[in-house]
Amino acid sequence: MKRKHLLSPILLCILTLGWPLYSCREVGRVLPLEVSLDVLESDEPVVSVVSLGPEHRRTDSLPLPAEGRLTLSPDTTLYKELLLGYDEGRRLRRFVLRDRSWVEDLEADSLLPMPKKMINFNAVDVEGKHRILSDLSEAGPTVLVFAHPVSRQTLDSLRRDSLVRAYPQDSLRFVYMMLEVSSSVVRDELRRQRLKGIAFSDTLGIVSRMRAAYGLERSARVEAFVIDSLTQLHHLP
Numbered sequence: 001m002k003r004k005h006l007l008s009p010i011l012l013c014i015l016t017l018g019w020p021l022y023s024c025r026e027v028g029r030v031l032p033l034e035v036s037l038d039v040l041e042s043d044e045p046v047v048s049v050v051s052l053g054p055e056h057r058r059t060d061s062l063p064l065p066a067e068g069r070l071t072l073s074p075d076t077t078l079y080k081e082l083l084l085g086y087d088e089g090r091r092l093r094r095f096v097l098r099d100r101s102w103v104e105d106l107e108a109d110s111l112l113p114m115p116k117k118m119i120n121f122n123a124v125d126v127e128g129k130h131r132i133l134s135d136l137s138e139a140g141p142t143v144l145v146f147a148h149p150v151s152r153q154t155l156d157s158l159r160r161d162s163l164v165r166a167y168p169q170d171s172l173r174f175v176y177m178m179l180e181v182s183s184s185v186v187r188d189e190l191r192r193q194r195l196k197g198i199a200f201s202d203t204l205g206i207v208s209r210m211r212a213a214y215g216l217e218r219s220a221r222v223e224a225f226v227i228d229s230l231t232q233l234h235h236l237p
Contacts, residue, residue: 029077033095033102035070037086048150050083050179057181057202059150076100085150085220092150092220107218114215118144118231123206126183126190126199133175136198137227140171143236146207146216146223147178152189154222159236163226173197177207 037047045064049072051057056078064070064086074082082095082102094105122132136142143163147154154176155163164172174197178186183201190199202208216223226234 029075030073031076031097031100031102033072033074033082035072035084035093035095037064037068037070037084046086048085050085050150051079052081052083052179052208053079055205057179057205057208059180083149085148094218105218114233114235115213116233118225118227118233119210119213121206121210123200123204126186126201131198131200133227134231136173136175137229137231140173141167141229142227143172143174144225144227145174145176146211146214146219147176147189148222149179149211149220152178152180152186154189154193154195155224157194163236176200177210178202179207179211 047062047064047070049060049062051060051074058079062070070084072082076097080097084093084095085091095102096105097103118133118137120132120134122130125131133142133144143155145154160174174195176186176190176195176197176199178189178199179202180186180189181202183203186199186201189195190197200206211217211219214223214225224236226236228234
């Protein structure tokens with residue numbers, strides 16, 4: 001009976017959680033973050049919150065309060081970085097956990113130095129197939145696309161078509177990297193955006209690692225590179 005009595009507050013806490021990013025204050029891992037957001041230009045006042053940690057990724061869509069102030073209470077044992085996207089993904093704010101405080105990265109929309117040559121990786125794509133980037137690039141010109149970190153938007157059809165026209169027919173392949181832990185969600189995005197190519201989710205952290213390796217940790221845009229036969233990178237503006 002004593003064991004049941006001791007467990008009941010924890011069980012009650014778990015059952016009453018409304019949003020998985022939140023945890024119980026008595027555990028001592030919660031560090032609240034209050035953010036003031038400016039007036040949205042879009043018709044849908046929704047904030048997308050991407051929570052990142054060494055082994056955990058999560059995306060949530062939250063209604064923006066009328067006063068424009070949003071309070072989050074993420075579990076800091078799981079999440080070390082928060083991306084807040086709003087105004088239909090056109091605006092992004094990044095907060096990083098430093099010394100038990102949430103610190104805003106005021107250069108969240110800037111690029112870090114990018115490599116000039118392809119950085120190879122091998123991983124399982126969203127269809128369950130093992131892929132090696134160097135093998136893909138050896139087979140022909142490859143476009144490596146890093147989707148928007150919040151909205152998961154990629155290159156629009158006009159940009160894709162212009163790239164295809166610049167290369168011999170059927171020789172260009174697209175590789176999509178989406179900062180989304182669920183492979184099924186990424187597959188849905190491929191269908192929604194009518195994308196053809198190979199895609200990777202962040203189930204095992206490969207997308208997060210490659211975003212850092214390619215200097216895109218702070219980027220709030222869709223970023224793409226063409227990899228040529230010499231594994232040189234050509235960043236698309």
